[in-house]
Amino acid sequence: MDSENPPKIILNSIIISLERIYGSAGWWPGDADQVMIGAILTQQTRWSNVEKALLNLESAGIKTLEDIMKADKEMIMDAVRCTGYYRVKTERLIELSMFVDNKGGIDALRKIPVGELRRDLLQVKGVGAETADSILCYGLNMPSYVIDSYTERITGCAGISAKKEKLKALFEDVLPLSVERYQDCHGWFVEYAKDFCIKKRCDECIVMNLD
DNA sequence: GACCAGGTCCTTG
DNA sequence: CAAGGACATGGT
Numbered sequence: 001m002d003s004e005n006p007p008k009i010i011l012n013s014i015i016i017s018l019e020r021i022y023g024s025a026g027w028w029p030g031d032a033d034q035v036m037i038g039a040i041l042t043q044q045t046r047w048s049n050v051e052k053a054l055l056n057l058e059s060a061g062i063k064t065l066e067d068i069m070k071a072d073k074e075m076i077m078d079a080v081r082c083t084g085y086y087r088v089k090t091e092r093l094i095e096l097s098m099f100v101d102n103k104g105g106i107d108a109l110r111k112i113p114v115g116e117l118r119r120d121l122l123q124v125k126g127v128g129a130e131t132a133d134s135i136l137c138y139g140l141n142m143p144s145y146v147i148d149s150y151t152e153r154i155t156g157c158a159g160i161s162a163k164k165e166k167l168k169a170l171f172e173d174v175l176p177l178s179v180e181r182y183q184d185c186h187g188w189f190v191e192y193a194k195d196f197c198i199k200k201r202c203d204e205c206i207v208m209n210l211d
Numbered sequence: 212g213a214c215c216a217g218g219t220c221c222t223t224g
Numbered sequence: 225c226a227a228g229g230a231c232a233t234g235g236t
Binding site: 028038040047050084085126127129130187198 | 215216217218220
C-alpha cells in the first residue's frame with residue numbers, strides 16, 4: 001500500500017484513523033492484581049474465558065497475587081481451567097506472585113524505573129514481552145507500549161515490515177509519552193483486528209484504504 | 212470437525 | 225537466529 005512512505009508516517013495515519021473510529025475507552029479493567037493475573041491468563045485465549053476464570057478465582061477467595069501464593073494449587077487450576085493451558089498458567093501465576101513478593105509487593109514495584117522493572121519481569125518464567133508490557137502499561141500505569149500479534153498483523157498489512165521488538169520502539173517513537181495514550185492505542189489495534197481483520201475482509205480495511 | 216484465540220518456552224537445524 | 229512443537233479449553 002503505502003510501502004514507499006516511512007513507517008512513522010504510515011503508523012501515524014493508522015493511529016489517527018483508529019482514534020476516529022474508537023475514541024478512548026478503559027480497555028483493560030481491574031486493579032494491578034487483577035491485571036497481572038489476567039495478563040497471564042489471557043495468553044493465547046479469548047478474553048471472555050479470562051473473565052470467567054477471574055470470577056472463578058474470586059469465588060474461591062483468590063483476588064490478589066498474595067492470595068495465589070497462599071491458595072491450594074488444585075484450587076487455582078480448577079478456577080483457570082477454562083482459559084486453556086491451565087497447568088502452565090497456574091505455574092506462571094505462582095512464579096509471578098513470588099516475584100512480586102520478593103520485590104516487596106506491588107507498591108514497591110511502582111518505585112522501580114520502568115526499564116529496569118521490565119527487564120526483571122522478563123526474567124520471570126512465563127512472562128514474555130507482551131505479558132510484561134501489559135502488566136506495566138495497564139496494571140502499573142507505566143509507559144511501556146504493548147505489541148501483540150494483532151498489531152504486527154495490521155502494521156504488516158499496511159506495509160510496515162517490522163517485527164514486534166522493532167514495532168514497540170516505533171510506537172513509542174510516534175506516540176506522545178503518555179500511559180493513557182499507550183493504553184488507548186493498543187486497545188484500538190486489538191478492537192480493530194477483531195472487528196475487521198478476522199470476520200470481514202481486507203478490502204474493508206482502513207489500513208488498506210488510507211487517504 | 213476444523214480452526215483459532217489479547218503467548219511463552221524449549222528443542223532443533 | 226528461524227522454525228516447529230507443546231501447552232489445553234471453549235467458541236464459531
